[in-house]
Amino acid sequence: EVLADYGFSETYTVYLARSPTGEDGVLLGTVPLGTNSLVIPAGTELDGRQLIVLFAENSYGQSVSRYFELGTTTTITGTTSSQTVTTSTVSATTSTMTSTTSRTDTSSSATSSTTTRTYSTTSTATSVTITTTALVVSNLAFTDTDASANSVGGVVSWDPPAEESSVVEYRVYMSYDLENTYSVLVQDDTYSGVIPSGVNQITIPTGTVRGTSDAAYPANYLLVYTSDPGSGSVPSYKAASFLLYDSTNDVPPDSVIDSITFLDEVPNDPNWVRGTITWNLPEGYDTGFIEEWGVWFADDPSGTNLELANYVPVGTNKLSLTTTEVAGRAWILIYAMNSNGDSVVAATLEFYTTTTTSTATATTTTTWLVKALNATFTDGDPEAYFIDGVIQWSPPVTSDPYTHWR
Numbered sequence: 001e002v003l004a005d006y007g008f009s010e011t012y013t014v015y016l017a018r019s020p021t022g023e024d025g026v027l028l029g030t031v032p033l034g035t036n037s038l039v040i041p042a043g044t045e046l047d048g049r050q051l052i053v054l055f056a057e058n059s060y061g062q063s064v065s066r067y068f069e070l071g072t073t074t075t076i077t078g079t080t081s082s083q084t085v086t087t088s089t090v091s092a093t094t095s096t097m098t099s100t101t102s103r104t105d106t107s108s109s110a111t112s113s114t115t116t117r118t119y120s121t122t123s124t125a126t127s128v129t130i131t132t133t134a135l136v137v138s139n140l141a142f143t144d145t146d147a148s149a150n151s152v153g154g155v156v157s158w159d160p161p162a163e164e165s166s167v168v169e170y171r172v173y174m175s176y177d178l179e180n181t182y183s184v185l186v187q188d189d190t191y192s193g194v195i196p197s198g199v200n201q202i203t204i205p206t207g208t209v210r211g212t213s214d215a216a217y218p219a220n221y222l223l224v225y226t227s228d229p230g231s232g233s234v235p236s237y238k239a240a241s242f243l244l245y246d247s248t249n250d251v252p253p254d255s256v257i258d259s260i261t262f263l264d265e266v267p268n269d270p271n272w273v274r275g276t277i278t279w280n281l282p283e284g285y286d287t288g289f290i291e292e293w294g295v296w297f298a299d300d301p302s303g304t305n306l307e308l309a310n311y312v313p314v315g316t317n318k319l320s321l322t323t324t325e326v327a328g329r330a331w332i333l334i335y336a337m338n339s340n341g342d343s344v345v346a347a348t349l350e351f352y353t354t355t356t357t358s359t360a361t362a363t364t365t366t367t368w369l370v371k372a373l374n375a376t377f378t379d380g381d382p383e384a385y386f387i388d389g390v391i392q393w394s395p396p397v398t399s400d401p402y403t404h405w406r
Contacts, residue, residue: 144247153206174219182212218286246288252336257347258282297329
């Protein structure tokens with residue numbers, strides 16, 4: 001598993017461009033690290049540019065780019081994509097942008113270079129209408145009619161794209177995740193995995209193993225593509241997806257949740273909470289027997305005095321709470337659920353603790369988490385993976401005592 005490292009980035013810059021390297025790019029905007037979206041104003045002109053290109057930046061220059069394809073049947077570095085977007089009428093614009101970057105060549109020669117690039121577009125006072133349709137199916141559906149665990153059967157159906165005339169074939173996969181990882185092509189007696197345009201369903205034979213190409217990674221998703229995605233992981237925007245529920249007569253197995261996190265924004269009151277509960281699933285997780293999560297508050301990890309916080313559909317791993325009364329309940333319990341009932345064992349988190357020390361007079365000490373404000377840090381060490389500097393913060397706005405910071 002590759003984990004993201006944001007330690008060397010300061011901002012993201014986003015361009016409209018003609019190639020994955022940002023050739024003839026027009027700057028769409030710059031956003032700070034920690035922001036993962038950018039609104040493109042209505043009326044932004046493409047002028048033939050078919051890529052949205054993203055760079056991570058710091059004071060030394062830009063990273064290697066990541067890009068997203070626009071338009072119809074665009075070929076980029078040997079990959080053919082039918083993913084398109086719909087854009088309303090766009091008006092002409094004029095813009096000029098100059099950018100100087102320093103980047104290191106990651107090829108075998110490992111040489112360094114500095115490049116100065118000037119991007120400019122000039123257009124006449126006209127308007128252009130671009131109307132394309134996403135070649136992704138909709139209303140993907142499947143109901144498992146095989147009651148055996150780890151075995152599925154039934155009809156997978158979908159509605160074709162609006163421009164179905166551009167579709168040559170459909171392919172359906174069982175996959176571990178949305179990126180088509182460890183995928184297996186779904187086949188039946190009629191179609192050996194390749195479904196012609198005009199046919200919008202395939203029957204998975206009863207008794208088909210719900211699995212992937214790696215036994216350590218279960219099939220959690222059905223994905224439908226409008227072309228051959230090729231081997232390896234494929235970006236999720238190129239396929240319609242559906243969480244694969246494996247219907248049985250049993251409740252879900254004990255919770256697959258790896259950890260739970262909750263920072264109470266009302267830390268000094270055992271009767272009220274506010275904040276977001278998040279939970280993580282381990283590598284190789286299996287959600288095939290789960291339809292939703294049940295999130296509860298309780299007096300202890302065994303579930304005494306349960307109070308429902310809410311139900312969350314599988315595929316979502318967080319629950320945001322407005323100010324909620326818990327009446328002293330100090331534990332969060334999360335159960336895996338399906339139509340047969342709840343898992344026997346819940347994943348648990350104690351978020352509010354009370355300890356009692358016996359002396360001549362009984363003393364009760366209550367602890368809670370408080371948040372510092374306005375935390376800042378500037379790294380003064382230029383060497384990668386080493387840091388040096390002063391961390392500063394403001395104390396929380398609370399009259400309650402606190403003894404130390406971590």
